[in-house]
Amino acid sequence: MTPDEFIIKWQRSTLKESSAAQEHFCDLCQLLNELTPAAADPTGAFYCFERGAIKTTGGQGWADVWKDGHFGWEYKGKHKDLKAAFVQLHRYAPALNHPPLLIVSDMEQIIIHTAFTGTVPDQYTLTLNDLRDPSKLQLLKWAFSDPEKLRPIDTTAALTERAARQFGEWAEALCQRGHDSAAVAHFSQQLLFCLFAQDIELLPNQLFTRLLENGLKYPAQVEQMLTNLLDTMATGGLFGSEAIDWFNSGLFAEVQPLPLETADLKTLHSFTKLNWSAIEPSIFGTLFERGLDPKQRAQLGAHYTDPNSIMRLVAPVVLMPLRKEWQSVQKEMLQLKTAADAAKSPAVRDKQLTKLRALLTGMLEQLNQFRVLDPACGSGNFLFLALKGLKDLEHEIILAGEQLGLMRAFPTVSPHNVLGIEKNHYAAELARVTVWIGEIQWMLQHGFSLSKNPILKPINIIEQRDAVVNADGSEPEWPTADVIIGNPPFLGGSKKRGLLGDDYFTALETIYAGRVPAGADLVCYWFEKARAQIDIGKARAAGLVSTNSIRGGSNRKVLDQICQTTRIFNAWSDEPWVNDGAAVRVSLISFGEIKTPPVLNDERVAVIYADLTAGSSEIKMDVTTAKQLKENAAVCFMGVSKKGAFDVAGDLARQWLKLPNPHHKSNKLVLRPLCNGIDLTRRNRDVWVIDFGTDMPESEACFYEKPFAYITEEVKPIRQNNNRESYRQYWWRHAEARPGMRAALHNLYRFIATPAVAKYRTFSWLDAIFLADQAALIITRADDSTFGILHSCFHQLWSLKMGTNLGATPRYTPTTTFETFPFPIGLTPADTASNAIETLNSGAIIPSVASEYRAHAIAIAEAAHQLNQLRDHWLNPPEWIDRVPEIVAGYPDRIIAKPEYAAQLKQRTLTNLYNKQPAWLVNAHQQLDQAVAAAYGCSTELSEAEILQQLLQLNLARA
Structure with missing residues (x-):
C-alpha cells in the first residue's frame, strides 16, 4: 500500500472505532512493510490486538494493540478526545510491561508519546497528509522496529539540574539587588509551583505564560497581576x-x-519553555535549595545525591519490612479466596470473603497510619522517596485486592505520612513543596484525578526547629513515628565549637553527657536520639547517613550503644556520597527492632558489629569490644594543633637563625623543622615552624623579634576572632601545644612518627628537634623493637580494623588504634617505659626489658633496623644526594638532590615505594613479621581473622 492509497482510504472512512481500528492498523503494517500481529505472533504472547490489562486505577481494560518492548496503542473514533485515550493507555502501562511508546490515534492523526524511564517525554503528531513525508513515516517505522531511535536525549535528571540551576541564578540576582533572602525564597517557591501547575494543567490555558507576556507589555501592572493570581490560588x-x-x-x-525588572520577567518567561511536569522532586529540592540559601549558592553547579543511593536506607527501613508483611497477608488472602470459591454454602462463602476484606482493609489502614520521620529533612528528598515507595506499595495492594474480586479502594497514603524537622527555613518550606509536587506527579502518572478542596493538603508536620538542642538549651522532643530516616549534618568533632559557638557546644555537652562523647562528630547526636526513640518505643527502626568515621574513635561509641540496646540490621560501611555539594565517603546504617537477617554491603552476614564489620558463625570476633589498655597510655600523641600561620619556609627560618635578639638568645630556641603527614608519605618540604612552647609569656616571646613580628601580622588577627577564649588570649602559642607529648619526648634523641591519614600505615624515625603537627602522630619511643612491632602485620591489621577513615583513606588514632593494641608480653609500652636503650653491634637499638624477653626484642629490632636501612637507602640513594650540615648546630643534616637526579629523587617517597612493593621490601617485612609472630607465640600462617581474634583475646585479658 502506498502513502496516497492509505491517505485516500482513511480520509473517506466514516467507520466507528470498533469497526475500523484493526483494519487501520493492518493497513499501517502494509504501508510500513511490517508484519501484522497475527502474522508476527500467532500465539499473541508479545504482539496482539486487544491485550487485556489491569488499569492502575483498577478494573479490567483492553489495549487495542500491544507490542512488547515497543508500544501500547489505543484507538478512538474520528474527532474523539485523544487526551482521554492517552490517559486510558497510561493506566494500562504497568500491565503492558511499561512500553517505551504510548500511541493514540483517531485514524486521522497518530500521536506518539515517549515513555522511556528517566527521560523527559516527547510527543510526535502525524496527520494523514504527513505520511507522504518520508521523515515522518520513518518515525512510525521506528515505533514498530526500533523504538530506541525515539528515545529522548533529555533526561529528567538533566532537565531538573538545568531548571534548578537557572531558577537558582534568577533568585540569586534578586538577592543581589538587596531583597531579603527569605522573601526571595518564599516568592520563588510560589512561582515554581505556578510553573509546575501550568504544565500539569491545574492552571488552565497557559495562564501563567500569558500573565508573564502581559507583564512584559505592562510592567507596571505585573506586581498586581501576580498578587491577584497567587491570592486566587490560595482560596x-x-x-x-x-x-x-x-x-x-x-x-x-x-x-x-x-x-521585577524587565530582565527578570524575560528570564521567568523563558522558564515556561521547560517541562516542569517532568522535574524529579528527589533531586530538584536539593539543587533549588542551594540557589535560595545564601550559604549554599557557591554549590549551584555541584552534584547531588542520586535517588538510588537514598533508597539504600529507605528500602530496608521503610519498604522491605512492609513488603514482607504484605507478602504474608497476600498469601493468607489467596487462601481465603480459594476457600470462598470452593464453598458450597453461601454463608461459608460470605464468612471467608468478610475475612478477606478485613485483611485488605487492615493492610491499607496500616499504610495509612504509617509515619516516617526525617529529623534533618533538608529539602525533603528522603521524605519524598519514602512517600513514593509507600504509595507504590499501597497501589500494588489495591490492585491485588481488586484482582481477588474486592471493591476498588482509593489511595489514602499522602503527605500526612511523612514528618520532618529542619532548622533551615529555606529548606523547611521547600521540603513541603517537594512533597506536594511528588504527590501530584504520582497521582497523575497513575491515572488518578486529584482530590481537591484543597489540592495541596496541609503539611504542618514539617517543623522548622533544631532537632538536637532547643533554644533554651534543653533536649528537644521528636514526634512518635514508625521509622526514622535521614541525612543529618556532617561536622567534625574538632570543628563543632568553632562553627556552632560556645553556648551551643556547651548545651550539647550538657544534654548528651554520658551518651555522646564531646569530641564526636555532630551527626552522632542524631544517631543517639534515634536510638533513644527506639529504646522508649517511639520508633521501630532508623536509617541514617554518617561520615564513615563513625566506625571508629569517639564517634563509634554511639554505635556501641546502638548494638547494646538494639541491633544494626543493614549497613553500607564505606560508600561515595554527595553532601552539601561535596563528594565524601559515608556509612549508611539501618538499626532497630526490625526482624530481618543482617546485610552488610549487600551481603548477608551473621552479625554486624559497631565498627560496621561482619561477624561469622565460625569466628566470633567483635573488635569493637576492645578496651584501652593502661600499659599503652601516654605513649602515642597527636602533633600540635596550631590554629594559625606559624609555618615558615626553611630559607626564611635560616635567615632568622643568623639574626641576634635583644636578650642575646638565639632564634633556634623558637624555630624547629616541622613534620606533617605529607613530609612522612612524600618528601620533606623544608617547612619550619615558629614554636613558643606551652607556657612562654608574650613578654618573653616578643624578644625573638623576627618570628614574633611575623606571627603578630599573620596569626594574631585570625586568632583574636576565634571562638575559644584561650586561643584568643594566648594567640602567640599553638592552640593545642601538647604539653603531655613534649614531656614524653624529654630525653629522647629520636621518636617514631606516622601520618594520621595515609594509604599505607608506615612508620618513620624523626630527630627529636622536629615538631610534629596534628596531621602526624608520634610514638615516644626510640627503640627498634617498638618500631618493628608497629610495622608488623599484627599492628597493620589491628590499625586498619580499629582506626577510622577520612574518605576512603585509613586514619590512625591514638586512642582506638594505639592504646587498644596488645603488644607482645614483655615488650609492651609499660615494659619499655624507662626509655633505657641498648645499641647492638648491628646498630639496632633495643629497650631495657626482662631477660626472658630479650631474645625477642633483639630479633624484632634487627629485622626492623634492616627494613629501615633498606628503605632509607632507596629513598635517599647516596649517589643522588648531598648531605649538608645546617647553619646552626643541633639540627640534622639537610638532604639536597644532586642536580642531575633532582627529578628522580622527587619520586622516591614511601607511598610510591609501597605502591611498587619490590621483592626486597616484601622479604624484609616477612622477616619482621616472623620475629613479631615468635614474640606472640604464634605463626604467620594464621589468617587475618585468626590474628585479629588472638589480638582481641589478648586485649580483653589485659583490660
Missing part, C-alpha cells in the same frame, strides 16, 4: 475569566511579590 475562584482551583493557604498564605 480558589476566578482570575479574569479563568476558574482557578483552591490550592492551599499554606504556600500562598503570604503573598508579597517582589518588584
Whole structure:
C-alpha cells in the first residue's frame, strides 16, 4: 500500500472505532512493510490486538494493540478526545510491561508519546497528509522496529539540574539587588509551583505564560497581576475569566511579590519553555535549595545525591519490612479466596470473603497510619522517596485486592505520612513543596484525578526547629513515628565549637553527657536520639547517613550503644556520597527492632558489629569490644594543633637563625623543622615552624623579634576572632601545644612518627628537634623493637580494623588504634617505659626489658633496623644526594638532590615505594613479621581473622 492509497482510504472512512481500528492498523503494517500481529505472533504472547490489562486505577481494560518492548496503542473514533485515550493507555502501562511508546490515534492523526524511564517525554503528531513525508513515516517505522531511535536525549535528571540551576541564578540576582533572602525564597517557591501547575494543567490555558507576556507589555501592572493570581490560588475562584482551583493557604498564605525588572520577567518567561511536569522532586529540592540559601549558592553547579543511593536506607527501613508483611497477608488472602470459591454454602462463602476484606482493609489502614520521620529533612528528598515507595506499595495492594474480586479502594497514603524537622527555613518550606509536587506527579502518572478542596493538603508536620538542642538549651522532643530516616549534618568533632559557638557546644555537652562523647562528630547526636526513640518505643527502626568515621574513635561509641540496646540490621560501611555539594565517603546504617537477617554491603552476614564489620558463625570476633589498655597510655600523641600561620619556609627560618635578639638568645630556641603527614608519605618540604612552647609569656616571646613580628601580622588577627577564649588570649602559642607529648619526648634523641591519614600505615624515625603537627602522630619511643612491632602485620591489621577513615583513606588514632593494641608480653609500652636503650653491634637499638624477653626484642629490632636501612637507602640513594650540615648546630643534616637526579629523587617517597612493593621490601617485612609472630607465640600462617581474634583475646585479658 502506498502513502496516497492509505491517505485516500482513511480520509473517506466514516467507520466507528470498533469497526475500523484493526483494519487501520493492518493497513499501517502494509504501508510500513511490517508484519501484522497475527502474522508476527500467532500465539499473541508479545504482539496482539486487544491485550487485556489491569488499569492502575483498577478494573479490567483492553489495549487495542500491544507490542512488547515497543508500544501500547489505543484507538478512538474520528474527532474523539485523544487526551482521554492517552490517559486510558497510561493506566494500562504497568500491565503492558511499561512500553517505551504510548500511541493514540483517531485514524486521522497518530500521536506518539515517549515513555522511556528517566527521560523527559516527547510527543510526535502525524496527520494523514504527513505520511507522504518520508521523515515522518520513518518515525512510525521506528515505533514498530526500533523504538530506541525515539528515545529522548533529555533526561529528567538533566532537565531538573538545568531548571534548578537557572531558577537558582534568577533568585540569586534578586538577592543581589538587596531583597531579603527569605522573601526571595518564599516568592520563588510560589512561582515554581505556578510553573509546575501550568504544565500539569491545574492552571488552565497557559495562564501563567500569558500573565508573564502581559507583564512584559505592562510592567507596571505585573506586581498586581501576580498578587491577584497567587491570592486566587490560595482560596480558589476566578482570575479574569479563568476558574482557578483552591490550592492551599499554606504556600500562598503570604503573598508579597517582589518588584521585577524587565530582565527578570524575560528570564521567568523563558522558564515556561521547560517541562516542569517532568522535574524529579528527589533531586530538584536539593539543587533549588542551594540557589535560595545564601550559604549554599557557591554549590549551584555541584552534584547531588542520586535517588538510588537514598533508597539504600529507605528500602530496608521503610519498604522491605512492609513488603514482607504484605507478602504474608497476600498469601493468607489467596487462601481465603480459594476457600470462598470452593464453598458450597453461601454463608461459608460470605464468612471467608468478610475475612478477606478485613485483611485488605487492615493492610491499607496500616499504610495509612504509617509515619516516617526525617529529623534533618533538608529539602525533603528522603521524605519524598519514602512517600513514593509507600504509595507504590499501597497501589500494588489495591490492585491485588481488586484482582481477588474486592471493591476498588482509593489511595489514602499522602503527605500526612511523612514528618520532618529542619532548622533551615529555606529548606523547611521547600521540603513541603517537594512533597506536594511528588504527590501530584504520582497521582497523575497513575491515572488518578486529584482530590481537591484543597489540592495541596496541609503539611504542618514539617517543623522548622533544631532537632538536637532547643533554644533554651534543653533536649528537644521528636514526634512518635514508625521509622526514622535521614541525612543529618556532617561536622567534625574538632570543628563543632568553632562553627556552632560556645553556648551551643556547651548545651550539647550538657544534654548528651554520658551518651555522646564531646569530641564526636555532630551527626552522632542524631544517631543517639534515634536510638533513644527506639529504646522508649517511639520508633521501630532508623536509617541514617554518617561520615564513615563513625566506625571508629569517639564517634563509634554511639554505635556501641546502638548494638547494646538494639541491633544494626543493614549497613553500607564505606560508600561515595554527595553532601552539601561535596563528594565524601559515608556509612549508611539501618538499626532497630526490625526482624530481618543482617546485610552488610549487600551481603548477608551473621552479625554486624559497631565498627560496621561482619561477624561469622565460625569466628566470633567483635573488635569493637576492645578496651584501652593502661600499659599503652601516654605513649602515642597527636602533633600540635596550631590554629594559625606559624609555618615558615626553611630559607626564611635560616635567615632568622643568623639574626641576634635583644636578650642575646638565639632564634633556634623558637624555630624547629616541622613534620606533617605529607613530609612522612612524600618528601620533606623544608617547612619550619615558629614554636613558643606551652607556657612562654608574650613578654618573653616578643624578644625573638623576627618570628614574633611575623606571627603578630599573620596569626594574631585570625586568632583574636576565634571562638575559644584561650586561643584568643594566648594567640602567640599553638592552640593545642601538647604539653603531655613534649614531656614524653624529654630525653629522647629520636621518636617514631606516622601520618594520621595515609594509604599505607608506615612508620618513620624523626630527630627529636622536629615538631610534629596534628596531621602526624608520634610514638615516644626510640627503640627498634617498638618500631618493628608497629610495622608488623599484627599492628597493620589491628590499625586498619580499629582506626577510622577520612574518605576512603585509613586514619590512625591514638586512642582506638594505639592504646587498644596488645603488644607482645614483655615488650609492651609499660615494659619499655624507662626509655633505657641498648645499641647492638648491628646498630639496632633495643629497650631495657626482662631477660626472658630479650631474645625477642633483639630479633624484632634487627629485622626492623634492616627494613629501615633498606628503605632509607632507596629513598635517599647516596649517589643522588648531598648531605649538608645546617647553619646552626643541633639540627640534622639537610638532604639536597644532586642536580642531575633532582627529578628522580622527587619520586622516591614511601607511598610510591609501597605502591611498587619490590621483592626486597616484601622479604624484609616477612622477616619482621616472623620475629613479631615468635614474640606472640604464634605463626604467620594464621589468617587475618585468626590474628585479629588472638589480638582481641589478648586485649580483653589485659583490660
